[in-house]
Amino acid sequence: MQRYPSRSDLSDMESYRIALLGLGTVGRAVAELLCTTRDECAARAGRPIEVSRIVVRDPSRDREVPPDLPGEAILGGDAIEAISDPEIDAIVELVGGTEAPLEWIRLALEQGKDVITANKAVLAVHGDELFGVADHHGSSLYYEASVAAAVPILQVIQQGIPAGPVDRLTGILNGTCNFILGRLEELSFDESVKAAQAAGLAEADPTLDISGMDSAHKLALLARILLGCSVPLENLRIEGIEGLSPHDIEFGWEHDLSLKLIAMLRRNSHGTSLGVMPCFLPNSHPLASVRDEDNAVLLEAEPFGALVLQGKGAGGMPTAGSVVADIIRAARGESIATPRSGVLEQITDPGDLPVRHYLRLEVPDRPGVLARVAGALAAEGVGIAALDQPEILDTVGEQVPIRIMTHPVSTTQLDAALALLDEDLRSITRPIRIRIEE
Amino acid sequence: MQRYPSRSDLSDMESYRIALLGLGTVGRAVAELLCTTRDECAARAGRPIEVSRIVVRDPSRDREVPPDLPGEAILGGDAIEAISDPEIDAIVELVGGTEAPLEWIRLALEQGKDVITANKAVLAVHGDELFGVADHHGSSLYYEASVAAAVPILQVIQQGIPAGPVDRLTGILNGTCNFILGRLEELSFDESVKAAQAAGLAEADPTLDISGMDSAHKLALLARILLGCSVPLENLRIEGIEGLSPHDIEFGWEHDLSLKLIAMLRRNSHGTSLGVMPCFLPNSHPLASVRDEDNAVLLEAEPFGALVLQGKGAGGMPTAGSVVADIIRAARGESIATPRSGVLEQITDPGDLPVRHYLRLEVPDRPGVLARVAGALAAEGVGIAALDQPEILDTVGEQVPIRIMTHPVSTTQLDAALALLDEDLRSITRPIRIRIEE
Numbered sequence: 001m002q003r004y005p006s007r008s009d010l011s012d013m014e015s016y017r018i019a020l021l022g023l024g025t026v027g028r029a030v031a032e033l034l035c036t037t038r039d040e041c042a043a044r045a046g047r048p049i050e051v052s053r054i055v056v057r058d059p060s061r062d063r064e065v066p067p068d069l070p071g072e073a074i075l076g077g078d079a080i081e082a083i084s085d086p087e088i089d090a091i092v093e094l095v096g097g098t099e100a101p102l103e104w105i106r107l108a109l110e111q112g113k114d115v116i117t118a119n120k121a122v123l124a125v126h127g128d129e130l131f132g133v134a135d136h137h138g139s140s141l142y143y144e145a146s147v148a149a150a151v152p153i154l155q156v157i158q159q160g161i162p163a164g165p166v167d168r169l170t171g172i173l174n175g176t177c178n179f180i181l182g183r184l185e186e187l188s189f190d191e192s193v194k195a196a197q198a199a200g201l202a203e204a205d206p207t208l209d210i211s212g213m214d215s216a217h218k219l220a221l222l223a224r225i226l227l228g229c230s231v232p233l234e235n236l237r238i239e240g241i242e243g244l245s246p247h248d249i250e251f252g253w254e255h256d257l258s259l260k261l262i263a264m265l266r267r268n269s270h271g272t273s274l275g276v277m278p279c280f281l282p283n284s285h286p287l288a289s290v291r292d293e294d295n296a297v298l299l300e301a302e303p304f305g306a307l308v309l310q311g312k313g314a315g316g317m318p319t320a321g322s323v324v325a326d327i328i329r330a331a332r333g334e335s336i337a338t339p340r341s342g343v344l345e346q347i348t349d350p351g352d353l354p355v356r357h358y359l360r361l362e363v364p365d366r367p368g369v370l371a372r373v374a375g376a377l378a379a380e381g382v383g384i385a386a387l388d389q390p391e392i393l394d395t396v397g398e399q400v401p402i403r404i405m406t407h408p409v410s411t412t413q414l415d416a417a418l419a420l421l422d423e424d425l426r427s428i429t430r431p432i433r434i435r436i437e438e
Numbered sequence: 439m440q441r442y443p444s445r446s447d448l449s450d451m452e453s454y455r456i457a458l459l460g461l462g463t464v465g466r467a468v469a470e471l472l473c474t475t476r477d478e479c480a481a482r483a484g485r486p487i488e489v490s491r492i493v494v495r496d497p498s499r500d501r502e503v504p505p506d507l508p509g510e511a512i513l514g515g516d517a518i519e520a521i522s523d524p525e526i527d528a529i530v531e532l533v534g535g536t537e538a539p540l541e542w543i544r545l546a547l548e549q550g551k552d553v554i555t556a557n558k559a560v561l562a563v564h565g566d567e568l569f570g571v572a573d574h575h576g577s578s579l580y581y582e583a584s585v586a587a588a589v590p591i592l593q594v595i596q597q598g599i600p601a602g603p604v605d606r607l608t609g610i611l612n613g614t615c616n617f618i619l620g621r622l623e624e625l626s627f628d629e630s631v632k633a634a635q636a637a638g639l640a641e642a643d644p645t646l647d648i649s650g651m652d653s654a655h656k657l658a659l660l661a662r663i664l665l666g667c668s669v670p671l672e673n674l675r676i677e678g679i680e681g682l683s684p685h686d687i688e689f690g691w692e693h694d695l696s697l698k699l700i701a702m703l704r705r706n707s708h709g710t711s712l713g714v715m716p717c718f719l720p721n722s723h724p725l726a727s728v729r730d731e732d733n734a735v736l737l738e739a740e741p742f743g744a745l746v747l748q749g750k751g752a753g754g755m756p757t758a759g760s761v762v763a764d765i766i767r768a769a770r771g772e773s774i775a776t777p778r779s780g781v782l783e784q785i786t787d788p789g790d791l792p793v794r795h796y797l798r799l800e801v802p803d804r805p806g807v808l809a810r811v812a813g814a815l816a817a818e819g820v821g822i823a824a825l826d827q828p829e830i831l832d833t834v835g836e837q838v839p840i841r842i843m844t845h846p847v848s849t850t851q852l853d854a855a856l857a858l859l860d861e862d863l864r865s866i867t868r869p870i871r872i873r874i875e876e
Contacts, residue, residue, distance in 0.1 A: 318742045
């Protein structure tokens with residue numbers, strides 16, 4: 001068994017030399033954390049960790065590099081040169097985006113180097129290629145920080161839980177959406193998005209987050225490990241939080257439900273279903289109380305029951321913590337089993353399972369409208385369990401919301417009923433319908 | 439002597455051979471899990487895992503050993519012989535208790551073998567010796583299952599969070615106590631203990647659990663990793679849940695507080711405080727919703743904010759999951775850094791920090807009693823924020839409960855005030871006083 005070596009023991013050992021690609025919020029936090037926890041990192045890794053190169057787009061700009069950074073980092077602009085430097089053991093890719101990082105990660109893996117990245121998009125889109133390259137060249141790809149920032153979820157599903165199938169994964173994987181849904185208790189959707197932008201959580205174009213696509217990227221990475229194969233995103237039901245309103249949150253309050261954007265994986269005798277969609281969860285559900293930009297994952301399997309992990313899902317330092325944990329694993333030579341190749345062919349729709357649904361329609365404020373809505377639902381066999389039309393005091397008198405709770409029905413069947421509503425009734429806004437999970 | 443046939447999918451690789459010591463609830467679950475996830479375990483470990491020996495107290499009794507156990511297990515009664523078998527790579531100690539396991543673990547470590555155990559008591563009491571032996575002989579000791587069963591908390595604090603100090607750890611580490619506190623919503627304390635015994639969660643003598651000592655053992659193991667030194671249990675404030683009643687739970691309901699047995703570690707500029715005691719947590723606290731025999735740990739540190747892990751804290755299969763995860767790590771040769779030697783000398787009392795307290799006294803139902811209680815508290819400067827005396831319909835008319843919420847005060851100061859109450863007022867039952875954590 002290995003004892004924590006003293007600093008003098010470690011100075012005789014060969015350093016693990018990394019190149020940082022990118023010095024944005026996360027890159028700076030990684031550099032800072034490597035400084036402030038230098039001895040602890042060396043003790044855990046069994047050897048000193050050195051930052052030998054930092055690659056930034058414009059090296060002439062003033063950079064906030066910690067003065068006592070471990071190593072003698074060369075600040076430069078040439079990623080290819082840094083990757084090809086024979087002194088470098090690993091690259092830490094923190095640039096984001098899918099084009100340049102794809103090239104860099106591939107090149108580094110081809111040269112047998114370790115790659116540590118927080119970039120879920122490049123892995124979700126080009127994972128098959130990159131994991132294949134790593135496999136072929138015997139190099140290792142570490143990506144803990146790409147899913148749920150500070151929550152060590154990849155490590156736990158790779159090593160912490162029993163080997164063997166996980167029956168259900170339920171995740172809040174996008175901190176920006178969770179933050180927006182929280183603000184929706186008091187603000188409109190657009191105002192909530194602005195609040196997320198002001199808090200530094202949402203991009204100027206928030207589409208990737210609020211469309212559910214970012215959650216789907218992360219779900220695909222989790223599924224790759226849990227199922228041992230890649231998941232074609234185009235075969236998934238991916239629904240975002242666009243158009244949700246305080247009316248929907250209020251409905252939740254009235255029924256002891258919390259509104260969350262949920263990424264889910266379900267395995268049963270009928271197959272594997274995967275998808276991302278907003279769901280109402282009972283307030284007693286372990287993920288119902290996840291607030292602000294927190295992320296959380298609920299894992300369920302017969303051997304261990306239910307396991308919940310919750311922590312910060314965004315932010316420079318929380319993400320950096322997982323990046324540094326990966327750097328240490330890489331320096332220790334702990335390779336992660338590469339997911340088996342292959343594509344998940346049979347994906348069922350999580351919307352197929354009948355559950356109660358919440359439905360909100362913005363309809364013209366005229367006599368007969370309710371009857372026509374009820375008729376359309378009845379025609380597709382959708383039963384109404386509860387219905388209300390909240391009084392809108394400041395309405396201009398043209399559109400009013402109708403809120404309905406259905407009896408259990410599949411999302412597909414409900415969508416067929418909604419398609420029966422004519423343009424007039426569906427009006428300008430698309431109907432909002434949300435599954436009520438148990 | 440019974441032999442079980444071996445299937446050999448990975449016959450070209452050298453197997454990792456283990457001896458199971460103990461075939462109780464956890465031992466059988468480990469054997470079962472190694473069978474049902476045999477291929478997945480081999481894939482993760484990089485080589486097949488074989489059960490070569492099973493040591494039980496009485497080998498002549500019929501045993502429920504899975505027929506397709508990986509390996510050709512010899513069922514026998516001699517632990518020493520099994521440990522000394524040169525074919526054996528590791529022993530998996532699942533007997534419990536501190537005497538025989540101490541001898542077995544020490545012997546195995548001295549022979550350079552890996553040891554996997556779920557035995558927190560032997561590590562908490564004899565940890566210094568055993569970690570020292572492991573260190574001296576270069577052998578490895580794995581004990582994930584000894585703390586919070588299915589929750590991979592040791593792995594997360596060793597590898598998942600950034601290296602560097604953790605400021606606060608708050609844990610629900612005893613599933614039996616958490617179960618009893620849940621039952622206390624409807625049952626008396628004695629009935630709740632019986633319910634835990636009926637559920638297979640409490641021993642016939644539940645003292646180790648309800649005294650808080652089991653939680654303290656687990657806290658000491660977590661502290662050993664987080665602080666890098668051993669914690670002398672005799673210097674800790676360890677308080678259990680004896681004597682709590684439905685009156686206390688009701689008080690929590692009225693004030694949006696949940697009653698939990700909390701193991702805590704706090705680090706600040708004044709030092710490190712450690713202890714175990716029942717606490718009221720606000721219902722919004724991440725650990726307030728932990729139910730039944732679940733365990734949970736909240737870790738807080740500047741780099742990652744707050745991280746919560748929650749899962750089953752007891753049971754054969756949840757514990758076996760962590761045991762098997764450790765067997766896989768051992769088979770991969772992933773050694774865990776041993777805590778530095780040394781003893782934590784300066785331990786401050788977490789009761790020193792002033793917080794509001796809840797106080798329940800069972801006092802004689804006579805005029806003037808309230809005035810004397812208030813007087814004793816006032817004499818030590820303890821302010822009363824709220825007070826009530828619930829009406830007891832079925833009382834025999836001699837003892838009534840008085841419930842008090844104090845203004846912030848240290849537990850030490852409150853105890854001084856309670857000492858001023860004369861025997862008559864403290865009556866037969868000792869006063870119940872519980873910290874209200876923020």
